[in-house]
Amino acid sequence: MSDAPLLRLRALEQVFDTKKGPVAAVGGVDLEVKAGKVLCLVGESGCGKTTTARAAAGITRPTAGAVEFRGKSLTDMTPGEKTAYRRAVQYIHQDPYAALNPTRTVASTLTAGLKRHGLVKNRTEARAKAAELLTLVDLTPPESYLDSYPHQLSGGQRQRVNVARSLAMNPELLICDESTSMLDVSIRVSLLNTLGRLRDDLDVGFLFITHDLAVAKYFAWDGEIAVMYLGKVVEHGPTPEVIGNPQHPYTKALIGAVCEPDPDLARANRSSEQLRSAEIPSLTDLPAGCAFHPRCPAFEPGVCDSTEPALEGTGAAGGRRRVACHIVARDQRRESVQHAQSRDDRTLVLDPNKSPGAAWSA
Ligand SMILES: Nc1ncnc2c1ncn2[C@@H]1O[C@H](COP(=O)(O)OP(=O)(O)OP(=O)(O)O)[C@@H](O)[C@H]1O
Numbered sequence: 001m002s003d004a005p006l007l008r009l010r011a012l013e014q015v016f017d018t019k020k021g022p023v024a025a026v027g028g029v030d031l032e033v034k035a036g037k038v039l040c041l042v043g044e045s046g047c048g049k050t051t052t053a054r055a056a057a058g059i060t061r062p063t064a065g066a067v068e069f070r071g072k073s074l075t076d077m078t079p080g081e082k083t084a085y086r087r088a089v090q091y092i093h094q095d096p097y098a099a100l101n102p103t104r105t106v107a108s109t110l111t112a113g114l115k116r117h118g119l120v121k122n123r124t125e126a127r128a129k130a131a132e133l134l135t136l137v138d139l140t141p142p143e144s145y146l147d148s149y150p151h152q153l154s155g156g157q158r159q160r161v162n163v164a165r166s167l168a169m170n171p172e173l174l175i176c177d178e179s180t181s182m183l184d185v186s187i188r189v190s191l192l193n194t195l196g197r198l199r200d201d202l203d204v205g206f207l208f209i210t211h212d213l214a215v216a217k218y219f220a221w222d223g224e225i226a227v228m229y230l231g232k233v234v235e236h237g238p239t240p241e242v243i244g245n246p247q248h249p250y251t252k253a254l255i256g257a258v259c260e261p262d263p264d265l266a267r268a269n270r271s272s273e274q275l276r277s278a279e280i281p282s283l284t285d286l287p288a289g290c291a292f293h294p295r296c297p298a299f300e301p302g303v304c305d306s307t308e309p310a311l312e313g314t315g316a317a318g319g320r321r322r323v324a325c326h327i328v329a330r331d332q333r334r335e336s337v338q339h340a341q342s343r344d345d346r347t348l349v350l351d352p353n354k355s356p357g358a359a360w361s362a
Helices: 049-056 079-088 106-116 123-136 155-167 185-202 213-219 239-244 249-257 263-272 326-350 356-361
Strands: 007-018 021-033 038-042 064-069 089-092 173-177 205-210 224-229 232-238
Touching (some): 021 038, 021 049, 021 205, 038 213, 049 089, 049 173, 079 089, 089 155, 106 123, 106 155, 155 185, 173 185, 185 213, 205 213, 224 239, 232 239, 232 249
Parallel strands (some): 038 224, 089 173
Antiparallel strands (some): 007 021, 007 064, 224 232
């Protein structure tokens, strides 16, 4: 079996033609989701999360770059492979009500796909499978829900039905686009717990989109976070590292904006990363150099506004930590030079073949 990741986005670009000019909603994104793992895509509204998710789900065709599933590009798939991909990758929308047909009962919604794909033989089997799916998403006893219509369910219950419908296809990857954001906090946590159980028990991978870092931290603690800003990934790495030791000034600002119950920590977060501007530049008129520079507290003229920083490995977290910032890259280069120099000094002092005097004079 190939060891290719479940999903790979290679230099993904999506440009929309609008009256105001081309909108580069996604400007070259490289990301991977491994089987049974979580990748959380976070960032402010309009940074390109949904556009990335829709391309990953095969709903839209990217302008450039590739979406690969198990090592195969969507554009190279045979019709049969495309059908298998559509079953293996399920997209769960933000709005649980809009995603359900109001004229269908829960049982009918859950069994439509099963019947279409010939996965059940008859009505009895379909209903039993629907009940099983409802149990998987904690809608129990299932008999209480099978004959309900969407308007008879709460927002949280509707979203669970959406998740159950996607599970009917035995997916390998769930793409959740702000799937919990319209729910009340307690219901959101409960649904996140259910999704976490599916991840652990069924080995389902997740591309999890959220603007809420607290949700990302909760759901993707064992996974990875990619922070997007104006169509690009600016920081990426294991969740505990990104949250606990953010490197990019934008990530620091996002973390500083999360409600912190400890007043001292909250003050420290606020004072350390004051943005120079609250205004997000337009995608039709992106600033030169680093797109974050007009807002960045670490901005340096002539450095940040000249060339675009690449998303570079920092060497941390076994090479899985990447940051796109000139200042971070420069500081790291300086640090490694200092580190190498202090190592040389130690070698000089401790060289067993030289007397201390010879070593010092070397
Ligand atoms: N079909 C489209 N035509 C033109 N512009 C679009 C289209 N779809 C998205 N955009 C623009 O692309 C940018 C990224 O949108 P996208 O919905 O991907 O962002 P997002 O991070 O998911 O934000 P939100 O959380 O608000 O949905 C936005 O500026 C949006 O206005």
